Amino acid sequence: MSITEKLKELGIELPGFNPPAANYSPAIRTGDFIFTAGQTPKQGGKLVLTGKVGVEVSEEQTYEAVKTCALNCLTIVDYYAGGLDNVAAIVKLTVFLNTEPGFADHAKIGNGASDLFVSVFGAHGCAARSAVGVASLPGNAPCEIELVVRLKDASIPPKG
Structure with missing residues (x-):
């Protein structure tokens, strides 16, 4: 089953791109790898949740917000990989709280x-992972994630 079919089966629709909040690229593709910039829980360019985990926002709310970050990363990877079916593996996931x-x-x-x-x-989605606490995140976001993804075929160009 293709990743596109799997997303449909799971009822997952990738969100649109959120514009970068500063002077950086959403991702860099080099060789067989894509490195994403950190993604906060934004939809339509706006944070859907703010505050400190366990103080202003619950752990359950933040678990869901981390999913939003992950979907934002997948939107970026989909573009830079030339489609999610070109993803061989999620190699490294870093979660900032x-x-x-x-x-x-x-x-x-x-x-x-x-x-x-x-x-x-x-199994290709089970990455090496770090999850760390930080004193603050941009816009007072409760979470941010970044990914390193390995491609199946580096000759497939990005979308667009």
Whole structure:
């Protein structure tokens, strides 16, 4: 089954691109790899959730917000890879959480992205992962993620 078919089966529709918030590229494609810029939980260019995890926003809300970040990354990867069917594997996932000192459930919230990627890509979506707490994130976002993705065929051009 193609990744496009899998997304339809799961009822997942990729969101549109969110414009970069500063002077950077949404991703860089080099050789067989795509490195995404960090993606916060934006829809239509606006944050859907703000605040510190466990203080102003719940862990459950942040788990869902991490999924939004993951979908934003997939939108970018879809473009730069020439389609998600050209993704061989999600290689590395980094999850940043806007937390207070002493917060300890980073891994559980990071599963928002990992669970999504595994549901879409199967075993190839199970990446090496870091989930870390930080003092703040852009716009007071509760979370941000970035990906490294390996391509099946580097000769396939980006979309567009």
